[in-house]
Amino acid sequence: MSTTAAPLGTAAPAVAPKAETPFRRFVSEFAASRLALVGLVMITIIALVAILAPWIAPQNPYDLAQLDIMDGRMEPGTVGGAGFTYWLGTDDQGRDMLSGIMYGLRISLMVGAGSAVIACVVGASLGMIAAYAGGRTDSLIMRLVDLQLSFPAILAALMILAFLGKGILNVVIALVIVEWAYYARTVRGSALVERRREYIEAAQCLALPTRRIIFRHLLPNCLPPLIVVGTMQVARAIALEATLSFLGLGVPITEPSLGLLIANGYEYMLSGKYWISFYPGVALLVTIVSINLVGDQLRDVLNPRLKK
Amino acid sequence: MTVFILRRLMQAALVVLAMSVLVFIGVYAIGDPVEILISPEADQIERERAIHALGLDLPLWQQYLVFLARAAQGDLGRSFVFNEPALQLILQRMPATLELAVSATLFALLIGLPLGLYAGLRPNSPVSKGIMAGSILGFSLPTFWVGLMLIMVFAVQLGWLPSTGRGETVEVLGMRWSFLTWDGIQHMIMPAFNLSLFKISLVIRLTRAGVRETMLMDYVKFARAKGLSPARVTFVHVFKNILIPVVTVVGLEFGGTIAFSVVTESVFAWPGMGKLIIDSINVLDRPVIVAYLMIIVLMFVTINLIVDLTYSVLDPRVRLEAKS
Numbered sequence: 057m058s059t060t061a062a063p064l065g066t067a068a069p070a071v072a073p074k075a076e077t078p079f080r081r082f083v084s085e086f087a088a089s090r091l092a093l094v095g096l097v098m099i100t101i102i103a104l105v106a107i108l109a110p111w112i113a114p115q116n117p118y119d120l121a122q123l124d125i126m127d128g129r130m131e132p133g134t135v136g137g138a139g140f141t142y143w144l145g146t147d148d149q150g151r152d153m154l155s156g157i158m159y160g161l162r163i164s165l166m167v168g169a170g171s172a173v174i175a176c177v178v179g180a181s182l183g184m185i186a187a188y189a190g191g192r193t194d195s196l197i198m199r200l201v202d203l204q205l206s207f208p209a210i211l212a213a214l215m216i217l218a219f220l221g222k223g224i225l226n227v228v229i230a231l232v233i234v235e236w237a238y239y240a241r242t243v244r245g246s247a248l249v250e251r252r253r254e255y256i257e258a259a260q261c262l263a264l265p266t267r268r269i270i271f272r273h274l275l276p277n278c279l280p281p282l283i284v285v286g287t288m289q290v291a292r293a294i295a296l297e298a299t300l301s302f303l304g305l306g307v308p309i310t311e312p313s314l315g316l317l318i319a320n321g322y323e324y325m326l327s328g329k330y331w332i333s334f335y336p337g338v339a340l341l342v343t344i345v346s347i348n349l350v351g352d353q354l355r356d357v358l359n360p361r362l363k364k
Numbered sequence: 365m366t367v368f369i370l371r372r373l374m375q376a377a378l379v380v381l382a383m384s385v386l387v388f389i390g391v392y393a394i395g396d397p398v399e400i401l402i403s404p405e406a407d408q409i410e411r412e413r414a415i416h417a418l419g420l421d422l423p424l425w426q427q428y429l430v431f432l433a434r435a436a437q438g439d440l441g442r443s444f445v446f447n448e449p450a451l452q453l454i455l456q457r458m459p460a461t462l463e464l465a466v467s468a469t470l471f472a473l474l475i476g477l478p479l480g481l482y483a484g485l486r487p488n489s490p491v492s493k494g495i496m497a498g499s500i501l502g503f504s505l506p507t508f509w510v511g512l513m514l515i516m517v518f519a520v521q522l523g524w525l526p527s528t529g530r531g532e533t534v535e536v537l538g539m540r541w542s543f544l545t546w547d548g549i550q551h552m553i554m555p556a557f558n559l560s561l562f563k564i565s566l567v568i569r570l571t572r573a574g575v576r577e578t579m580l581m582d583y584v585k586f587a588r589a590k591g592l593s594p595a596r597v598t599f600v601h602v603f604k605n606i607l608i609p610v611v612t613v614v615g616l617e618f619g620g621t622i623a624f625s626v627v628t629e630s631v632f633a634w635p636g637m638g639k640l641i642i643d644s645i646n647v648l649d650r651p652v653i654v655a656y657l658m659i660i661v662l663m664f665v666t667i668n669l670i671v672d673l674t675y676s677v678l679d680p681r682v683r684l685e686a687k688s
Contacts, residue, residue, distance in 0.1 A: 203379065206668050208623040211660060218645045218653050219390035295506050302508045303630055303642055318509055322631075326527060330516050337509035345504045352500075 085357045095349030102343050106161040113155035118311065132331050145331035147320055153331060156317055157339045163313035164340070167224060168294035171231035175293075176286050178232060179239025184270050184278070186240065187247035197240065204237035209296060217305045227306050231293050242285045246278040253277075280358040287351035291344045298340055314340045365676075372672055376665045383661045384435065388428050391654050440658065441651030445644070450655035454637055459541060460530060461636035464628065465621045467556040469614060472563035477610070479564075480571025485598065487576060495568060502565030507624070511558040511631035518554060526551050528633035555632040559625055563617060570613055574606030619667045623660065 087093055110116070132145040132153075144153035186197040204212070216230040250256065251274060259269045298315030300306035307313045312320065314336045321332025422430070434440070440450045483492040519527035530551055535541075541548070578584060579602065587597045626638035633639065637656065644652040 207664055208620040210626060211623040214626065214641070214645070215387075215390070215657055218657075291504070295504075298506055299508055299627055303627065304646055305642075315506075315508075318512065322512065325512055325516050326520060328520055330520075333509070333512050334516075337506065337512070340506055340509065341504065344506070345501070348500065348504050 082357060086353055089353045089356075092349050092353030095346040095353075098342060098346035099350060102161060102339075102346065103165065105158055106165050109155075109158040109162055113152075113158045115152045115155040117151045117156045117159050132335075144335045145329075147317075147332045148324065153317075153335055156312065157314065157336050160312055160314040160317050160336060161339060161343070163224070163307055163311055164294050164297060164315070164343070167227055167231070167297045167307070167313065168290050171228045171235065171293050171297075172286055172290040174228070175232045175235035175289065176239050176282065179236035180243045180275070180278075180282060182236070183240035183243030184247055184274060187244045187251060188266070188270055188274065194244075198244070201237040201240050204234075205241070209234045209292070210299065213296060213300055214303075214305065217300060222305060222308055224307050224311070227297055227300060230300070231296060234296070235289055235293060238285055238289060239282065242281050243278050246281050247274055250274055250277045284351060284355045284358055287347060287354055291347040291351065294340070294347075295344055368676055369673060372669060376669045379665050380661060384432065384658060385428065387654055387657045387661070388431055389424075391650050391657075435658065440655035443644075443649055443652045445647055445649045445652075450651040451659075453652060454640065454655055454659055457635060457637045457640050460634060461622060461625050461629070461638060463541060464552065464555055464559060464625055464634060464636060465618065467552055468559035468563065468621055468625075469618060471556055471560035472567050472614060473610075475560070476564045476567025477571055480568040481575055481598070481603065483568065484572040484575025484579070487572075496572070499565040499568045502561050502568075505561065507558060507561060508627050508631050510561060511555070511628060514554050514558060515632070525554055530635055555628050555634050558631070559621060559628040562624070563614065563621065566617070567610060567614065570610050571606060574609060575602060578602045578605050616667075616671060619664050622663070 105112070144157070146152055147156065182197050186194040212234045213230045216233055217226060220226040220229065256269065256273060259273050264273075297306055297313060298318070301313050301315030302319045304319065307316055309316065317336035318333045318340070321329070321334070321336075324332050438451060442448065443450050443453050446453055479495050483495045486492050515527045518525045526547075530548065584597060584601055587601045588594075592601075622637075625634075625636060626642060628634065629636045629638035630642050640652065641656045643649075644656070
């Protein structure tokens with residue numbers, strides 16, 4: 057705690073003791089867990105690798121001209137015909153696994169984060185409307201949520217993909233349909249509490265339009281639990297996408313995500329060529345665990361019940 | 365009470381009906397069933413005759429009514445691939461899936477309860493912290509990948525267990541079961557463990573939380589003050605009381621286990637319902653897809669119904685709320 061009274065918001069980093077802003081308090085509370093920090097660093101690295109994959113990967117795994125079938129199923133650490141070392145081995149088509157994983161991460165993260173964002177927008181809007189409107193609208197939306205949540209995610213996703221067929225877009229649609237209910241329930245819960253507060257009453261007295269009250273007044277105050285659920289749901293979405301792709305119902309074979317890379321190695325596993333499935337799985341695991349670690353800590357920090 | 369039960373039954377029927385519309389439209393309206401059902405060599409007249417015979421020239425709502433009337437009689441169509449009634453095909457594979465799900469549940473209780481109990485009794489010991497970290501891992505690990513790793517270690521490298529398939533089966537009551545032969549049990553260990561991973565973590569966490577709560581109760585203090593041995597306090601007074609919520613949740617999760625066996629069955633080539641649906645989706649065997657989805661929907665609605673009714677018997681607040 058700084059004892060110097062610095063005016064709020066005028067944070068000049070060069071001048072020594074910093075004022076305590078809500079954001080700084082949040083940062084220091086978050087950093088209290090070393091495990092969560094490790095998770096955050098890992099997520100950053102993974103995201104950077106995924107974004108920069110076309111520039112840092114040794115090979116473009118989608119470009120068939122760059123693949124040498126003679127280099128197929130090489131063990132990790134072998135030097136290939138193209139002159140560079142396959143640190144994580146190659147798959148059956150001579151694709152460098154390291155490059156494959158970097159590009160696979162792109163697809164996995166894109167699908168995971170993308171579906172989470174869309175599901176969040178859809179779910180949060182519906183949850184907010186349910187809480188604000190109440191009555192019939194509320195019970196209709198919440199019935200839908202209950203119905204959705206009573207079926208396991210994998211089953212609902214399977215059903216939707218059985219209708220729509222494969223493809224990145226269809227996977228995103230399936231994930232959104234599976235996930236929106238979590239956001240709706242979370243937002244409705246906190247919005248029901250918030251809407252009885254005085255500031256909402258004040259806004260209503262000012263005769264502000266309902267849309268403005270919902271999105272400018274109610275929504276920002278319901279954000280913390282939404283952020284927590286959102287983080288966890290990104291991890292879930294990535295895991296679910298990988299599972300669907302592994303089952304052959306997810307992304308197309310031309311742009312393999314981590315799940316599909318693992319599936320490709322399945323048949324070679326029985327002959328002891330472990331690396332084709334093993335390393336993409338490790339990448340997937342590290343990604344999911346890191347996101348969960350960060351989400352866990354966010355939940356503790358943002359939960360007002362745990363505050364003294 | 366009767367009103368409540370009737371109401372809930374009607375709701376359940378409505379859900380099944382709504383899902384049947386969704387499934388029907390989803391599977392039959394998207395894409396053209398004619399192309400799959402009728403051979404491409406057929407000429408125009410033959411085609412039209414076949415379309416008429418299959419009822420595909422009717423408006424969609426009439427087709428749906430026909431589908432519904434047949435479904436009510438237990439006829440969900442014939443599989444294109446196996447040329448057998450779809451329903452029969454799925455019911456044949458149900459024992460394999462049930463067997464797997466039941467043994468996964470048993471695994472979860474046998475492994476999860478002792479570990480959770482230990483972690484609850486000694487919350488600060490390093491072993492307990494290890495158990496809890498392990499349970500987080502159990503939630504995060506992608507099931508299918510763990511399955512592959514199990515195959516790699518125990519089947520390929522150590523050679524202790526068979527990698528895939530169901531092994532020898534014995535026929536009892538007209539259904540084939542694996543758990544009655546040693547070979548069958550060996551085949552079952554890995555898939556069952558794989559399917560139970562998530563549940564083990566769940567049971568550990570529930571048990572630990574329950575134990576920590578129960579240990580503070582007055583009756584536990586009293587039992588201790590009475591001079592009972594710690595073992596008796598733990599296993600009779602504490603354990604019995606935490607068992608109720610744990611068993612409830614595990615029971616509730618049973619439907620989820622059956623749904624998730626889709627993944628495990630695919631990894632271990634276990635010939636159950638889950639593997640059948642994945643294969644059917646891949647070859648677009650529509651009647652089987654529809655039959656599977658309808659059976660699963662029916663199953664879940666039934667599970668939810670039973671849970672709701674049980675709760676309403678146990679907790680009068682639920683039915684009073686429904687009345688008002």
